[in-house]
Amino acid sequence: MGSDLLFLDGCAACKAKSEQAFCNLPPDTLQLLDQISLAVTYPAHVKLFSEDQPCRGVFILCSGKAKVTASRGGKPLMLRVAESGDVLGLSAAFARRNYEVNAETLAPSVVRFMKREDFIRFLGSSSDALANVMRILSLEYQQALESLRNLGLLNTATARIAQLLLNICADPGEQNEAASARFLLTQEQIAQMTATTRETVTRLLVQLRRDRVIAIRGSNLVIRDRNALERLAS
Numbered sequence: 001m002g003s004d005l006l007f008l009d010g011c012a013a014c015k016a017k018s019e020q021a022f023c024n025l026p027p028d029t030l031q032l033l034d035q036i037s038l039a040v041t042y043p044a045h046v047k048l049f050s051e052d053q054p055c056r057g058v059f060i061l062c063s064g065k066a067k068v069t070a071s072r073g074g075k076p077l078m079l080r081v082a083e084s085g086d087v088l089g090l091s092a093a094f095a096r097r098n099y100e101v102n103a104e105t106l107a108p109s110v111v112r113f114m115k116r117e118d119f120i121r122f123l124g125s126s127s128d129a130l131a132n133v134m135r136i137l138s139l140e141y142q143q144a145l146e147s148l149r150n151l152g153l154l155n156t157a158t159a160r161i162a163q164l165l166l167n168i169c170a171d172p173g174e175q176n177e178a179a180s181a182r183f184l185l186t187q188e189q190i191a192q193m194t195a196t197t198r199e200t201v202t203r204l205l206v207q208l209r210r211d212r213v214i215a216i217r218g219s220n221l222v223i224r225d226r227n228a229l230e231r232l233a234s
Contacts, residue, residue, distance in 0.1 A: 022060060022129060023085050029126045036118040041110050048088060048103040048111065055092040055099055057115040061085065064109025067189065069102045078192035079147060081106065081184055090137055093119055147193075154233070157196035161204050162233035164194055165214065169223045183221035 022033055039062065042048075048059050051070060066082040079101065082088060088103045093116045105111075114122065123130045146167070154160045169179035185193070187201045194201070208214045213229055215222040223229055 022087070022132065025126065025128050025132075029128060032122065032125065033112075033114075033129075036122060037112045037114040039110055039112045042105050042108070044105050044107050044109075046105045048105065049099045050102050051100055052098050055089060055097065055116055057113055058090055058093050058119050059088040059103065060112040060114070061088065062110040062112055064111075065106040065184065066103050066109060067106050069104070069192065070100070071102075076102075076192050077195065078189050080143060080193075081189070083184075087133070087136060090133060091140070094137070157194060157200045158204055159233050160194035160196065161190065161201060162229050164190065165208075165221065165223065166226070166229055166233055168221055178222050178224055179226060180220055180222040182219055183216060184219065 022030070025033070037060070042064075048066065049056070061082050061084055063084050066086075066088065068079045068082055068088065069076045070079060071077070082103070089099060092099045096116075123133060154163060168183065168185075169181045187198050187205070190201045191198045205214075205216070208229075209216065211225075211228070213223070213225045213232075215224055
């Protein structure tokens with residue numbers, strides 16, 4: 001619980017700031033953010049909001065993780081994993097519409113909540129905060145477009161899973177250099193993100209490791225043969 005106090009004491013006093021969203025604002029702006037928001041500690045598997053629910057406000061994920069999903073024929077389609085510094089509910093707050101996705105904590109998390117009206121006034125008083133929010137919305141649009149492209153244009157589960165692994169690990173730039181990244185997704189979550197089954201994900205990951213295309217070391221994903229993975233994704 002000790003680390004949670006870093007966030008509950010307020011944004012201005014937080015010692016775990018990131019470069020995301022509202023974490024890098026001037027001190028006076030952070031003090032205002034403290035005044036109009038409330039930090040709450042949640043356990044894992046708590047739903048922050050549901051799609052089609054009226055937008056009450058936005059949620060800043062100070063620590064922990066949350067999954068963002070949408071329904072697809074009654075089945076959940078996982079869009080992304082939100083991490084520390086991410087803001088949830090932005091587009092619904094701007095559009096004055098219902099939440100269009102679901103957000104649920106994946107791990108014990110500290111979340112700072114701002115009512116929609118307070119949030120809009122806050123952006124009107126801070127050009128830095130407004131610029132950050134515009135950047136975040138642009139990135140969310142690009143991520144959503146990429147997800148739709150992968151689901152719509154990649155016809156096989158193998159191709160979709162391979163593309164997801166490529167997206168997780170950025171190209172290192174050197175042909176002989178292995179790319180690596182933190183691997184935070186469970187097999188069930190990969191299945192939801194690629195519109196397939198957990199069994200299919202399990203079989204493919206086992207095959208890729210056996211063929212030395214990838215390696216999974218603890219919480220790290222390493223792409224050993226990027227060319228082979230790119231062929232599977234094509």
